Each structure stands twice: as C-alpha cells, then as structure tokens.
Amino acid sequence: MLKSLSRRTLLRGMGASMALPLLDSMSSTRLLAATSNPADVPLRMGFFYVPNGMHMPDWKPIEGGDKYTMTPTLQRLAEHRSKFNVLTGLTLDGARSHGDGGGDHARSVAAFLTGAHPKKTNGADIQNGVSVDQVAAEQIGGQSRFGSLELGLEASAQAGNCDSGYSCAYASNMSWRGPTNPMAKEVDPGAVFDRLFAGQTTKETRRAKSVREKYRKSVLDFVLEDAKQLHKTLPEIDRRKLDEYLYAVRDVEKRLAGAERLRISEDGVPDYPRPSGVPQELKEHSELMMDMITLAIQTDSTRIISFMFTNAGSNRSYPDIDVKEGHHELSHHGKSEHKQAQIAKINRYHIDRFGYLLKRLSSISEGDGTLLDHCMLVYGSGISDGDRHNHDDLPILLAGNGNGRIQTGRHIRYENHTPLCNLYLWMLQEMGVKADKFGDSNGVLKNLG
Template identity: 40%
Template sequence: MSLKNRPITRRTVLRGAGAMVGLPLLEAMRPMSGALAALAPVTDDKPPVRMACLFWPNGCNPKTWTPAKEGKNDELSPILEPLARHKDDFLVLTRLSNQGTFTGDGHYVKDAAWLTGTTIHRTTGADLNAGGVSMDQLAAKRIGVQTPIPSLELGVEPVTTGVDTNVGYTRLYGSHISWSSPTTPVAREINPSLAFDRLFRSNAAGRAGHDDLSVLDLVADDTKALRDQVGQHDRRKLDEYLDSVRAIEKRITYEASDRRARYRDDPQARKDIETLGGRVDTYKHDPGRFRERSMNHTDHVRLMLDILLLSLQTDSTRIATFMFGNSVSNKNFSFVEGVKGGHHELSHHENDPDKMAQYQRITIWHLEQCAYLLDRMKQIREGEGTLLDHSMVLCGSALRDGNQHDPHDLPTVLAGRAGGTLSPGRHIAYAKDTPLCNLYVSMLDRVGAPVERFADSTGPLPGLDNPDYTPGPA
C-alpha cells in the first residue's frame, strides 16, 4: 500500500446531492501494518462472501444436461459448453431435488418454491402461501443489516396476473422466487433505470432537480477528495470502476430516450405504459406489434446483470436474485440461431427431435448469459483474488424437463469459491433425490447465516468443501 494512502473503511461512499455511490474494495480499506496501524481506524481485512441466485424457467433438455462422467469438468455436456472457459470455477451438482414440489401439476408449484423448498398453497386468488421463507431472504434477514440494501431482486418480465386454468394456480406464483414470509413475495425490479437508481440515488426526494445529471457528476467533489487521499493503484482502480458505472448509466439513458421517442405519439403505446403504472420508462416484455422496435432481450438481460454485478462489487448488498423469465414464459427466442418459437411452447417438445434441439439452444443462451456474469466477476480484483472467488453464483431451474414438469434431478450449477470455502471445477453426482435444500444449508453457512436445517434438508451438502474449511455454528 502506498504511503500516501490514508486508511478508509469498507463503508466509505461517494456522496452528493441526491446521490450515494458505493465503492469497490480498495487497498486503502485493508488494514495497515507497522506503527501507523495503531493510529488507523478499523478497516475490513477479508472481502465478504456474496451470493447470487440466477433462475431460468421451463427446465432444460434432460438428455443433454448431465456430464458424461463425475470428477473434473473435463468433459462438459453440450448444454454446459458456454461455461467451458470457467470449467475450473464451477460445480455441476446432479440428482438434487425439491421434495416439496413433487405434488402439484404444472410449473408454478415448482418455480415459486425453487428457493423455499416447500409446497405452495394451491389458490386461484390473492391468498398466496409459499409455505416458507426463501433461503435468500433468510440470509437477508441475518446479514442484510451489514449492507445498505439487504437484498436485490431483479428480473426482465412484468408480474403476470390472472389464473392458469390448466392447473388451477394464480399466475402470481410464477413471478416470484423470493419470499420474505410464506405469504409475502418480494417485488422484483425489471427496469434498469430504477434498479440503477436504487443503488446510486440516495432517495427519491434527492432526485428533484437532478434527473438529467449523472450520479458521477453529483459526487464529483467527493470523488476528487478521495482520489487525493489514496495511492496510485487505488486511483487507477477507482477510475476503472467509475468508468464502468458511467458506461451503464449511458446505456440506460440512451435506451430510455429512444423508448420515449418511439412511443410518444402512439395511442397503443400510451395505453400499454398506463397499464404498467404510467411510467414512460417502464420496460415492456414482448410489446406485441412493437416487438421489432423494443429493447433487444439480450441487451436487457445483460444490463440487469451488470447492475447486479455493481451491487455485489460495491457491497451495496451481498444477496441478489435474478429471474430470466416467469413461469410458463413463452418469450419468443427466434433471435437465437436455429430457434423458431416461444420458450414454453418448445419446452413441451413431446420428444420431437427438432423441438428438443431448439429447447436446448434456448438453455444454451441462458448459460451464455450466466457465463457473461462470471466473465465480469473474474475481471474484478479483490485483495488476493477476484469478486468471483469471494462469491457464490447459483444458476438453475426448478424443472428438469418442461415437457413432463419433472422436478427430479434439477439442473444446478454453483460457481465461485465463496472466499476459499468451495472447491469448484467438478461434477458431483449425489444419491437420487438428495434434497436441494442441503445445498442451501451449505450456502447459508458460507454467506454468514448458518442454519441447522432448511425446509426438507437433512444436513449440509457433502463434497463441496475446500479441505481447510470448517462450517460455523448454526
């Protein structure tokens, strides 16, 4: 650490009129050594462990998910190939199941309980009951006080309403994987602009008169003061981080401006906007005849993932979830080469080879987006490692096969090293129908919210550990 560095705490933020920008881990936040240490304020030593859960709907092609052999990730299955460049950074965990979802037909009973491990209450009305708190929200209750935002929930599709008469469940279940109580689903943000503001705008009142200003302009004075306070290495890291924030902000501003121009004089567009709460900057999913002019789906997803990345990088939160789509999502994936049709429709492939091939390509697209996030996390240095080294990223679905609504042997990938407590780079096959919640017990321990049991768990999931890791007390 440069002698110019003056120690600062991990909670240091850049402040301005209506803006509050969190910082990545800097050298100046690490403990000093020698005689100056006694005069320094308390600083954080070890980067915290973060956890992100990425969910895609409708399952996967069950015939092409599981790797051919256990052990090292040397021979990935066709669907997992997008993750090949990260083969040493993730675990493939097979034969895990949510026993609570074995009853009940359709998607909703599986998807709503992906992170709860419970059996949801069948209803066609508003009396929702997931049967328990989701594991991400249990963690948020335990460690959320340590960060400005207890947890961050993101998605890309609006909440669906009404009743799916095929199975007798309200569609509301299909829009949520996070539950703060058995009867309270946690709202997701699907608008990049509002998600960005939640991270960097200190309050709604603070925005008054500053809507057209970048948050970085609002904190310019604090930024200059900090740059004068830290060493050359930290200044370079700070500049790189602020450049990434500005790049995301520009992407958001450009898209919002383009959307306003496109929809300004269109009566149908105004009607759609009013339906979604009267906000001209609210993102729309598959807006009918405007689809060809709507935001590129891949761009939307990656923008939300970049915001999720910033939230973890700045320790604004340590718990995040992201939904690629709602239950029974029939998002049209014709933008993927070789696909002609909607996701849900193709998931009901009836073993037709052509449909199964298209179904597989859609899952590959989802894993390409997961790989994009892992790419970004590996680029961010933290202490002696990277952001990915200090995180857990769960990628999966609540169905094995959309055609059969199969809840057994769920597609599950866990990336990262959780601060050195995970030993990735392997495929581990467990006994048939090993509780998925055993994995959640292990993840909760590593993120600092240990429990003895969670839902139908029978204990922590074996085989994940770095040999030097010792679980904490529940």
C-alpha cells in the same frame, strides 16, 4: 499516510451518493494482507432461475470429477470451467404434485428457493415458505445497504390464475419474505441504478433525478469533486481501481440512456414507446441487469441477490436466435428432435447471459482474488426435463469459489433425490446464518470443499 477507509465510505454530491469498491486502503483489505484470511472479504450468495427445465442430454455430463467432458450447453461457459461445479442428483420435492394435480411450472419456481410445497390456490389465500435468500437477509442483511435485491427480466404478478389453479404470485416470484409475502422483482435496470446511486433521502433522490434529466447530467457529475479529492489521497493501485469503477458506472449510464429511446422501424416511424430504462432487446436488457448485479456486488451494496430470467411457464419466443415458437410449448417436445433442438438453443442463450455475468465478476479484482472468487452463485431450474415435468436430478450449477470454501472445476454427482435444500443449508451456514435445517433438508450438502 492515508487513514484506512471504511467499507461504508460514500462519494457524495447533490442528491447522489456512490458506494466505493473494495480498495486496498480499506481496513478489511489491510486486515486481509495481515492475516491472509479470505473470510475478511465479504461473501455473497446469488440465485439465478431459468424456466421450463432443460434439454438434459445437452446439459448433464457423463463423467464425474474434474475430468468430465463438457456438454454442448455447458461448453458455453468453457472459459469459466475452473470457476464452477455442475451438481447432479439434487431434487425439489416441494415442486411435486403431492396430490394437487397439474401446476408443475408454478410449483417449480415457488419451491425453488423455499423448498416448500405451495398451497394450490389462485385466490388471496396464498401460502408458501420463506425463501433461502430472505432467511439470510433477515439475519445478515444489515451488513450492507440493501438486505437483498430481487431482480428479473419479466415483471412479477401478485394475483390471477397462471398455472392449473395456481396463483400468478407463485409463478412469477421466487423470493418470499414470509408464507404470504412474495418479494416482487425489479425489472427496470434504470430503477436499479437509481437505487444504487441515489441520495440517502427521497427528497434528495427526486431532486438529483430531476436535475439529471433536465440537464442530461451523469450521476458522476454530482460526485466528481468528492471523487477528485479522494483520488489525490489514494495509492496508485487504488487510483486504478477507482478509475475502472467510475468508467464502468459511466458506461452503464450511457447504455441506459440509449435504452430509453424508441426503437425506429425501417420506415422511420417508432414502433412503440418503451418503459423508461427497459430495453426492447432481451440481450441488452439482460446484460444491463447483469451490470447492475456486478455494481451492487462491487460496492458491497448487497450480499444477497435473486434473479429470474423469465417467469415460470414462460412462452416467450427468441427470434434473435431463430426460435420463433414459444419456449413453454417447445418444452412439451414429445421427443420431437426439432423441438428439443430449439429448447437447447434457448438453454444456451440463457447460459450465455449468465456467462456474461461470470466474465464481468471475474474481471474485477478484490482483495486477493476477483469478485467471482468471493461469490456462491446458483444457476438452474426447478424442473429437469420440461416434457416429463420431473423435479429430480435437476440442472444445477454452482459458480464461484465462495472465498475459498468451494473446490471448483468439477461435476459432482449426488445420489438421486438428494434435497436441493441441503445445498441451501450449507450456503446459509457459510454465510454466517444460524440454521440447522432449511426446507426439506436432511443435512448439509457434502463434497463442496
């Protein structure tokens, strides 16, 4: 009879290691079968930020409850309707000016996970709060290989003036380990892959990477013998899970290899070299990063994730959806129908990327449900309408069942000006973090269960 596997079991090879997904042979799953207690499966929390607010008429439902009509933007997540809640009325007071004048974009992301009002400066004397993900990582981060992962699609900056006298550190970082310590995000999916599947020491990691690059080997080549031995000992259901997981890893590797190639123009000349592992196309880049998040959750490499689609005030254009103007400029729409329609396009593009993640997570079984069932994922912005720069009645979505803690499929309306930090305090407590206050919270958010 097979002995119970530890959740920390790794497939190992020369300079490489691979964490395993949750298998029925692991003690936590056996305990789950014996107790029917969803709490025995790891609970994860994630935060996904989009810039410049939202076209609210295409976002906010009219009706409350589970019979609400999905708006055009939310309709993009129709297949996942039963797995998320729309939360309205939540407010980010720390992002308001409080006498500091302009800078709503920088404040909106600096306050998004901290609930704090950042000090207005573009010098070295930055001052903010500790973010909710880092509060959790400090107390429970030791339960996984990485206390937290900070990811995104645009690189962080730690200096410079990015918004009306606010440092770029505020505009490009939403995770803060301390009041003066922003956590720079990783934007290279190849680098994330290396972190997840590299060896346990720096020397091993460098050696494995060198061999892989020289002989174009897969990380699977290094751990294949270990995987074969494990495969022989597993029951049929776990063999399928292991095979599906290894296939997903190999698929990501292939796509990463393609991302490193130069883009070739019509005349056969490369446009320009790309940083290793960072695709030129935003859609491909975002999907690779969502795959990294899926693998990190599936292997229990981390239980805490933050992700920024772009930095605050981003003026990125989106030519692949026929939006040639900059996002920030469009957000100052002045009620222009054309600009509002373009903003709505961008909003739908972003939520499609989030929908890709939800689909990936819901396709992978774990314990008595799926990975998505065991997550609490916040998606939204620290600005409501980009033209008004208001920070009340924010566009917030909460996806995942939270191991049965969350009753999903609803539009939950809260009284306007309810602190967003009430949601974060509730999440912290459900994660097992000892906290009775966070940011400007005045209690835990009600009606989620």
